[in-house]
Amino acid sequence: MKLVVWVKLLPTPEQAAALAETLHACNSAAGFVSRVAFERKVFSRARLQELVYGEMKARGLSAQPALHVIRKVADAYTVLRAQIAAGLLGEPESPRRVKAEGKPVRFRPDAAQPFDDRCLSWQVDARTVSIWTVRGRMKNLAFTGEPSQLKTLAEHRQGESDLVYRDGKWLLAVTCEVPEAPLNTDPADWIGVDRGIVNLATTSDGDNHQGRGLKRYRRRMARVRAELQAKGTKSAKRKLRRRARREARHAAHINHTIAKTVVADAQRTGRGIALEILDGIRDRVRLRRHQRATHSSWPFHQLGEFIAYKARRVGVPVLEVDAAYTSQTCPRCGHVSRMNRPSRDAFCCVVCGLAGPADHIAAVNVRTRARTAWVFVNTPDAAVSPSYRRGQSRAANPPR
Template sequence: MVVKLVVRVKLLPTPLQVSVLEATLSACNEAATWAAQVAFDERVRKNLSLRKLTYREIKSRWGLGAQAAQHAIKKTCDAYTTLAANLRNGLYGRPGSKRHTRVSGKRVVFRPRGAQPYDDRMLSWQHGRRTVSIWTTGGRMKNVAFTGQAGQLEVLARYRQGESDLLCEGGQWYLIATCEISEVEPNTHPAAFIGVDLGIVNIAATSDGETRSGRRINRKRVKDRALRSKLQKKGTKSAKRRAKKYAGREARRNKDINHKIAKRIVVEAARTGRGIALETLTGIRERARPRKPQRTTLHSWPFGQARERSRPGPNSGHRSTA
């Protein structure tokens, strides 16, 4: 079994490097948007077919290298595949509805600073110096510094596989890398354990001193609940539909947060050969006596989901503690 972990490292480019990275992302996304228009007009969604129609033009007009041009085309095809799946699954309403018709009748458009995939021909890592050498429209740019948490950088150096994504978010530059970690041999008697306490203020706190704060998440949940309550009181058909959508969005967010936190704990346990000792929360909703404003928060967080996702497996030294 292979565990996939996404590691995000922060780039520390100089002002000159920033201008080059901005020009590169802009060119790649403009090219992808143009390819999306061609795909829409010609009703072409397959990578090879779209490449025949757009590859040469993208290289000549935007000055992209061979690998960057192919990634821009593939990104376009992937976007249309995702859109088709969302339409098929009813994310935009039923076929024939106004929203479904509007979305299906529009081409895909990419933001100027949307993420751009990089493979090993376009990006190389110098982990000892904590720098990367990255392809840009202005040529190969070397010695771009990066930083991150020590544990994440160690995982990145040992287990990175495949492509990485370059993106700009809030004026900051990041590389998103995928790491693939093979499951360690079953160890029924680990030498030590990572203790994990689950909570609301801190979603998870480990005995290593690492905490995952829930403050920002809880503020978002309060806003979502207030909006759903307002929509439910309104009582119209569209309001009920929107309330249902927001409820599903919160459930998906909670699931995603639990998944990411649990995966990091499992990976750290596997890396260090330790087991995981989880706090027993069975019956917490019956035992706890929170004040009225806190009851919704306590009763709506899926502790059981977090617990299950933290299980490394039947032979990985997992145990519970009261």
């Protein structure tokens, strides 16, 4: 499986100036190629190369960087056409779609630029890289990173690396091909995971990963964001962008921690992990006005993705099951009623009297549905096989 490792570059002022000049030159060239592609309606990589390769060389780009620029533009238009075909930019006459189709794709001066092994070589033991720039080959450019990430870099680096400039820092996003452990095709049982706002994740084992600290943090950030938005100055907008990235990093760190804990428990006990399908939850759930922003911006999907890829690395199976009525269904007698959940935190079956925390009950129901789904997947006549990919795992869901 492919993973991205981030390392931080430690350039001298002269090296930083050369890197900045290189990014600006590459993205200026990308803007030129994009205009040519838009005006002539030529979007294939091979045709674009015939049209603009000479101009790329005249702009001071070497052969490989020029080809990477052309490929970056072709890929950008491929993504744009895919978004239009999927309806992500609205109807044909919508302002957003008209705007996207009516002008060439633009590239920021400091947008990321890919480098392959011909343009970028690694000296992992010395913690340095040698990289192509418009000023010539730059050697002995130091880098650093987390020990675990550096270990992955040394053992599994394969493919391209992207040069990124973000918040005054120079970074390299490195592609690594990490081997996967054999899939556990005979799990002893399943760990049901219920994702929520007050409790970010509650498992069928009773483990509760509360989100109160993250909720307080996001409320504080919301107040600061409102103050900066009220100012409306350029410096306030820059601070807003920095704070948005900081908030996203904070939430991602918490989700990584939760996912690591859940996957470690499943691996140690030989079980699989069952998650709810939460697609379309914003359309299905009606909330009060003060709850909408928190609900819409909460990283439900990110936590599920983190659990899935970490499980994939260690061979733990993952299933997604139907989320309907998991918090209103009694796991003992099967009675389904809104009255079973008198409050957000409490569950009490009106038929058999089973009581407990609502999130824990939901996680137990997710586990039960995963058991049924796994039996369905492994029947001889099943048309699907267990998979980590979202579309295939949905096909394994049992009917309601």
